[in-house]
Amino acid sequence: MDVIVCIKQVPATTQVKINPVTNTLIREGVESIINPFDLYAIEEGVRLKEKFGGKATVISMGPPQAEAALREAISLGVDEAILLSDRNFGGSDTLATSYTLARAIKRIGEFDLVICGKQAIDGDTAQVGPGIAEELKLPCVTYVKKISEVKDGKMVVERMMETGWQIVEMELPGIITVVKEINEPRLPSLRGKMRARKAEILIWNASDLACEMDRIGQPGSPTVVKRIFAPPQKPAGKILQGDIDAVSQELADELKRLGII
Amino acid sequence: MIELKENFERYLEDESSVKGQAEKVIIPENENEISEIFKFSQKEKIPVTISGGRTGVTGGAVPERGIVISSEKLKKIEFDEKQQILKVQAGVFLSEIEDFLKKTPFFYPPDPTEKLASFGGTVATDASGARGFFYRRTRNYIKKLKVILPDGEIFECKRGEFIEKDGFLKIMGKKVPCANFKMPDVKNSAGYYSKKGMDAVDLFVGSEGTLGFIFEAEVKLIPQENFTGILVFFTDYHFWDVLNFLKNKKQKIVSIEFFDENSLKLLKEDFPQIPSSKSAIFFEIKGEDFEFVEKIEKFKNIKEIFVAEKKREKEFVKNLRHRLPEKINEIVRLKGFTKVASDFAVKDENFKEMFKLHTKAKDEKIPFVLFGHIGESHLHLNFLPEKKEDFEKSKVFIKKLAQRIIKMSGTITAEHGVGRTKKELFYMMFSEKEIEKMLLTKKSLDRQMLLNRGVMFQE
Numbered sequence: 074m075d076v077i078v079c080i081k082q083v084p085a086t087t088q089v090k091i092n093p094v095t096n097t098l099i100r101e102g103v104e105s106i107i108n109p110f111d112l113y114a115i116e117e118g119v120r121l122k123e124k125f126g127g128k129a130t131v132i133s134m135g136p137p138q139a140e141a142a143l144r145e146a147i148s149l150g151v152d153e154a155i156l157l158s159d160r161n162f163g164g165s166d167t168l169a170t171s172y173t174l175a176r177a178i179k180r181i182g183e184f185d186l187v188i189c190g191k192q193a194i195d196g197d198t199a200q201v202g203p204g205i206a207e208e209l210k211l212p213c214v215t216y217v218k219k220i221s222e223v224k225d226g227k228m229v230v231e232r233m234m235e236t237g238w239q240i241v242e243m244e245l246p247g248i249i250t251v252v253k254e255i256n257e258p259r260l261p262s263l264r265g266k267m268r269a270r271k272a273e274i275l276i277w278n279a280s281d282l283a284c285e286m287d288r289i290g291q292p293g294s295p296t297v298v299k300r301i302f303a304p305p306q307k308p309a310g311k312i313l314q315g316d317i318d319a320v321s322q323e324l325a326d327e328l329k330r331l332g333i334i
Numbered sequence: 335m336i337e338l339k340e341n342f343e344r345y346l347e348d349e350s351s352v353k354g355q356a357e358k359v360i361i362p363e364n365e366n367e368i369s370e371i372f373k374f375s376q377k378e379k380i381p382v383t384i385s386g387g388r389t390g391v392t393g394g395a396v397p398e399r400g401i402v403i404s405s406e407k408l409k410k411i412e413f414d415e416k417q418q419i420l421k422v423q424a425g426v427f428l429s430e431i432e433d434f435l436k437k438t439p440f441f442y443p444p445d446p447t448e449k450l451a452s453f454g455g456t457v458a459t460d461a462s463g464a465r466g467f468f469y470r471r472t473r474n475y476i477k478k479l480k481v482i483l484p485d486g487e488i489f490e491c492k493r494g495e496f497i498e499k500d501g502f503l504k505i506m507g508k509k510v511p512c513a514n515f516k517m518p519d520v521k522n523s524a525g526y527y528s529k530k531g532m533d534a535v536d537l538f539v540g541s542e543g544t545l546g547f548i549f550e551a552e553v554k555l556i557p558q559e560n561f562t563g564i565l566v567f568f569t570d571y572h573f574w575d576v577l578n579f580l581k582n583k584k585q586k587i588v589s590i591e592f593f594d595e596n597s598l599k600l601l602k603e604d605f606p607q608i609p610s611s612k613s614a615i616f617f618e619i620k621g622e623d624f625e626f627v628e629k630i631e632k633f634k635n636i637k638e639i640f641v642a643e644k645k646r647e648k649e650f651v652k653n654l655r656h657r658l659p660e661k662i663n664e665i666v667r668l669k670g671f672t673k674v675a676s677d678f679a680v681k682d683e684n685f686k687e688m689f690k691l692h693t694k695a696k697d698e699k700i701p702f703v704l705f706g707h708i709g710e711s712h713l714h715l716n717f718l719p720e721k722k723e724d725f726e727k728s729k730v731f732i733k734k735l736a737q738r739i740i741k742m743s744g745t746i747t748a749e750h751g752v753g754r755t756k757k758e759l760f761y762m763m764f765s766e767k768e769i770e771k772m773l774l775t776k777k778s779l780d781r782q783m784l785l786n787r788g789v790m791f792q793e
């Protein structure tokens with residue numbers, strides 16, 4: 074089973090700062106990590122390949138430093154890593170990102186399954202997985218928490234819902250996006266880390282991918298950002314501690330003060 | 335100050351499953367209030383028990399009766415960047431010290447696994463952690479102490495100011511006998527510190543709250559270090575070559591820990607990512623050094639090596655290590671027994687023998703786990719008995735084991751302290767005369783034996 078995993082490098086905090094002039098994320102000075110959901114995507118990809126044989130390839134679109142994320146993916150058991158990097162990719166919205174990733178998947182050619190994370194913790198749109206599927210005209214199941222069967226060009230998965238889960242049978246090749254419930258990502262072994270250090274990371278640019286230039290980067294991004302802002306922080310809750318009677322009284326007083334009772 | 339007269343069950347136990355009783359719990363906010371409580375206690379002859387984070391595993395903070403004083407409101411931290419000194423009050427959790435220091439280029443090396451231990455509790459038990467192999471223990475970082483003595487006097491002592499002379503320390507007009515017996519020359523938490531020319535600071539550190547309330551202390555900080563953790567899983571019990579190799583690299587290695595097959599099985603329930611294996615060693619090196627880690631690979635019988643260098647990976651190893659003792663305590667509590675465990679240490683040259691003796695536990699046919707800080711020749715054997723009969727059998731095993739350890743001039747407690755649950759072993763380890771000497775020290779400060787009554791000494 075050949076699997077392609079899409080991963081995004083993100084800042085290691087959900088408290089991203091936004092440049093008020095350009096409305097883009099300020100990434101300087103924040104440690105970069107693999108988008109946490111994508112670790113589960115990697116793990117699932119590696120497990121499928123270990124179980125059924127085949128190859129796991131990881132791709133990421135990003136600046137040159139996203140190479141670190143790709144090396145980490147190799148340390149976790151992925152066979153090959155490709156970085157999609159080109160000045161012309163800059164300023165991509167989710168549509169352009171999906172298109173570019175889809176071009177790369179096309180170029181890879183042979184595959185049975187593409188795995189994405191549920192969403193990226195910085196952009197947070199959860200659009201890229203389905204976007205790739207649309208571009209490649211492939212079936213897509215989001216929020217997958219379990220792959221229960223792979224057989225005869227089909228796959229049965231469990232899809233997390235708010236009140237339970239759906240069991241879905243899908244055709245392969247296809248795309249899934251995964252949630253944290255799907256597995257426990259492994260720790261990289263020493264050998265994995267050594268391999269990651271020495272591994273060669275392929276770099277593909279817009280012409281390697283034969284991209285239509287008006288579909289990538291800024292020109293390919295119809296989204297207009299009116300304003301990006303961090304939601305106002307909720308003030309910290311208050312924990313009342315101590316004697317149960319005193320605490321109950323305090324709670325009642327507080328609720329009265331707030332006009333709730 | 336707050337006074338609780340009911341609904342204070344949580345103050346009647348710690349992590350040892352020992353249960354206690356008390357009339358009331360007092361939560362003071364400053365040293366004068368503690369002083370008042372102590373004076374009252376002496377006058378009315380009411381025992382007082384000091385309560386910190388209650389993460390202790392030997393019942394030290396569990397009251398027999400009387401008053402409990404909790405340090406939970408003593409939360410101040412002050413930082414003197416120039417002197418690289420941190421002033422910390424008793425009730426601050428280790429996790430809070432850690433968080434506080436994240437904003438600075440410094441760190442506080444003592445690292446007991448349980449981060450919800452109170453600072454005061456770690457001073458009172460002279461706590462040490464895995465990195466004790468390189469950084470030693472709490473006492474090595476205490477520069478100055480403020481102690482409330484049992485009679486209510488407030489004693490401030492800076493290292494170097496109060497030194498033993500002719501077998502005594504002069505403390506607030508009292509002659510306190512000390513330095514009058516020989517401590518074992520191993521990692522040790524049993525009994526008072528005793529050494530010619532010793533400092534008063536060292537008498538209070540590790541005295542398990544029997545000599546006074548540790549109100550606050552100044553600790554020495556050291557520049558932040560980056561550590562890489564390495565977990566080595568073995569296909570059998572032949573970890574000795576790796577251990578010896580690491581022990582000879584003193585300047586590089588900061589910790590060396592061991593996990594047996596049973597520990598790993600328990601951990602695998604919560605961390606399915608770890609491979610099935612017979613034993614494992616976890617060690618940390620200063621900085622990042624792949625060439626060094628690669629040298630480990632050439633040793634025999636290695637199943638897998640994990641390297642934790644990224645934040646996520648370090649977090650994983652930290653959770654893994656903390657989970658083991660926690661899980662053991664949970665299992666023991668669930669079955670309704672108290673902890674039956676060894677906390678023994680010997681000199682390096684006796685370690686192989688001690689290890690062998692510990693593994694004899696399997697002949698008892700009672701579930702157990704074995705792990706420990708083997709860099710310091712220190713092991714924890716924990717029985718997990720399921721029935722009363724096995725509980726009794728495991729106690730006998732630990733007692734017999736203690737006898738052998740004592741014969742090797744080892745200690746019956748290397749880090750957890752004597753508390754209430756290790757008194758019998760404590761009395762085996764020291765002669766009657768030595769215990770009598772420690773009692774004299776205690777009585778010179780607390781004639782009526784009211785403070786932390788029942789800790790260390792039998793009635």
Ligand SMILES: Cc1cc2nc3c(=O)[nH]c(=O)nc-3n(C[C@H](O)[C@H](O)[C@H](O)COP(=O)(O)OP(=O)(O)OC[C@H]3O[C@@H](n4cnc5c(N)ncnc54)[C@H](O)[C@@H]3O)c2cc1C
Pocket residue numbers: 079080081082097108110111114132133134135163164165166167168170171174188189190191192193194195196197198199200201202294296297298
């Ligand atoms: C107008 C506009 C301009 C922007 N300009 C910039 C810019 O200049 N620089 C910049 O860095 N970002 C920019 N962005 C943000 C960028 O478009 C998104 O970060 C990106 O499209 C992914 O969307 P998301 O973060 O919501 O991912 P989601 O859709 O939430 O991610 C879901 C999954 O898709 C996969 N995935 C997502 N992104 C990638 C990727 N890059 N490579 C591989 N797999 C991926 C992962 O598996 C991930 O778990 C811009 C966005 C807009 C709307």
Ligand SMILES: Cc1cc2nc3c(=O)[nH]c(=O)nc-3n(C[C@H](O)[C@H](O)[C@H](O)COP(=O)(O)OP(=O)(O)OC[C@H]3O[C@@H](n4cnc5c(N)ncnc54)[C@H](O)[C@@H]3O)c2cc1C
Pocket residue numbers: 348349383384385386387388389390391393394395405424445446447448450451452453454455456457458459460461462463464542543544546547548549656659660663749750753786789
């Ligand atoms: C999961 C787990 C892991 C652990 N790992 C380690 C470890 O790696 N290394 C280690 O050394 N210990 C370890 N311990 C034991 C325990 O955490 C330490 O002994 C710790 O120092 C106790 O601190 P505490 O605040 O919880 O003290 P408590 O349990 O509240 O009290 C311990 C003793 O100190 C006295 N005391 C508390 N505060 C004061 C004070 N302010 N002044 C005077 N006396 C006081 C108490 O009366 C009692 O005798 C572990 C415990 C658990 C549950």
